[in-house]
Every structure is written in C-alpha cells, then in structure tokens.
Amino acid sequence: MKKLYGIGTGPGDKELLTLKAVKVIKEASVIFAPNNKGKNIALDTVEEYLGDKKVVLIDFPMGKVERIDYIKAAEIIYKEIPQGEYGAFLTIGDPMIYSTFIYVMEELEKTNMEVEIISGIPSFVAAAARAKQPLTVKGDSFLLCDDFKEELLDSVDSICILKTFKNKEEVLNALKNKNFDYKYIKRCTWNDEKILTDKEEIIKDSDYISLILGKKK
Numbered sequence: 001m002k003k004l005y006g007i008g009t010g011p012g013d014k015e016l017l018t019l020k021a022v023k024v025i026k027e028a029s030v031i032f033a034p035n036n037k038g039k040n041i042a043l044d045t046v047e048e049y050l051g052d053k054k055v056v057l058i059d060f061p062m063g064k065v066e067r068i069d070y071i072k073a074a075e076i077i078y079k080e081i082p083q084g085e086y087g088a089f090l091t092i093g094d095p096m097i098y099s100t101f102i103y104v105m106e107e108l109e110k111t112n113m114e115v116e117i118i119s120g121i122p123s124f125v126a127a128a129a130r131a132k133q134p135l136t137v138k139g140d141s142f143l144l145c146d147d148f149k150e151e152l153l154d155s156v157d158s159i160c161i162l163k164t165f166k167n168k169e170e171v172l173n174a175l176k177n178k179n180f181d182y183k184y185i186k187r188c189t190w191n192d193e194k195i196l197t198d199k200e201e202i203i204k205d206s207d208y209i210s211l212i213l214g215k216k217k
C-alpha cells in the first residue's frame with residue numbers, strides 16, 4: 001500500500017503551519033509540489049523540515065492544464081512513493097480550495113493509493129485576520145470566488161475574490177457600485193505583506209499572491 005497526504009502549508013508564515021503538517025512532512029519519504037520555474041511557495045514555507053528528503057517538482061503547463069496533465073502527475077506520484085511508505089503533496093493555503101491537488105487526488109483515487117488531507121489555514125482566513133476585517137457576523141452570508149461577476153454581490157454581505165490579477169478594476173468598480181468596502185491584501189503574512197485600500201494603488205499592483213476582501217457597508 002502507498003499513501004499520499006495532501007498538505008496545506010497555510011498563507012506563508014511558517015508559524016501558521018499546523019503541527020500535523022510538520023509531523024507528516026518530517027516523516028514522508030518524498031515531497032511533491034507543483035513546479036513554478038524550479039520553485040514553489042509551499043515548499044519554501046516548509047523548507048526547514050525537508051532535510052535531505054527527496055523533493056519532486058511536478059510540471060503543470062501555465063494557464064491551460066488538461067486532464068492528461070493530472071493523470072501524468074498522478075503516475076509520477078504513484079511511481080515515486082515506495083511501497084508501504086508515504087509522500088506529501090504541498091499546496092499553499094488549504095488543499096481543498098482552488099488547488100491543483102484536487103485534480104491530482106481525483107486521478108489517484110482511481111488507483112489503490114490511499115489519500116488523506118491535512119488542512120491548512122486558507123489565504124482569505126489569514127487575510128481577514130491581518131486586515132482585521134471580519135468575514136461574517138451573525139446572519140451574514142459570505143462568498144469565495146476566483147471568477148468574479150458583479151451579480152455575485154447581489155446575494156451576499158461579504159466576499160473574497162482570489163486571483164485578483166485578472167480584472168481588478170472591474171471588481172473594484174462593482175464593489176463600489178454595490179456599496180461594499182474593500183481591502184486588497186498582497187502576500188498576506190509574508191515579510192513584504194501589504195494591505196491597500198486606495199483604488200489606484202490596488203490597480204497598479206500585479207501580484208498573483210493577492211486577494212480582495214469586500215464587505216457590504
């Protein structure tokens with residue numbers, strides 16, 4: 001039997017890793033993470049626990065990833081984990097939120113690989129804390145999205161938009177039209193974290209590691 005843990009490494013601050021994530025990473029035979037030009041943010045977060053462990057960075061084409069790419073990733077993972085041992089696949093934030101891991105897991109579940117998930121602190125939860133902006137109070141509804149449309153604001157009191165690089169100006173205009181306050185949080189919990197509220201400054205920024213929190217006034 002082989003086993004893969006999907007591990008959430010949280011927003012980036014090493015102290016926000018869970019004890020369980022650290023334990024499993026230390027004991028895993030091999031560590032997997034998506035390859036981003038030879039690097040990976042989740043891997044950087046757990047660097048001090050890797051020792052001389054085998055690390056396999058898996059290629060996923062930028063932009064248009066197809067099912068065949070997840071099948072190939074699952075094959076690599078299956079091959080690399082020795083019989084009777086386990087591996088750990090790292091994702092930023094939580095593995096169950098907009099992650100590559102979800103699609104790889106779906107392919108691995110068709111094999112006899114056992115899969116277990118270890119939650120991490122999601123980016124938007126950490127951002128709410130850093131910005132001191134509650135996500136919800138009694139009676140509120142909250143929406144998380146990575147594909148924003150103005151109509152989404154009609155039925156919620158609070159929203160978080162991930163992958164903000166796509167259409168920031170449209171998002172900010174819509175939030176203003178629908179009477180929402182907003183905060184842009186970039187590199188949340190990192191040393192160079194920034195929290196912006198000025199529209200022009202937000203639009204100028206183009207960091208992938210950023211999100212927008214909106215709250216109805």
Ligand SMILES: C[S@@+](CC[C@H](N)C(=O)[O-])C[C@H]1O[C@@H](n2cnc3c(N)ncnc32)[C@H](O)[C@@H]1O
Binds near residue numbers: 011012122161
């Ligand atoms: C592919 S999604 C991964 C989401 C992740 N699984 C989670 O639980 O937060 C990538 C997006 O997450 C957001 N993100 C992840 N880490 C972040 C951080 N430290 N600060 C701000 N946004 C972050 C950004 O919106 C980024 O474009």
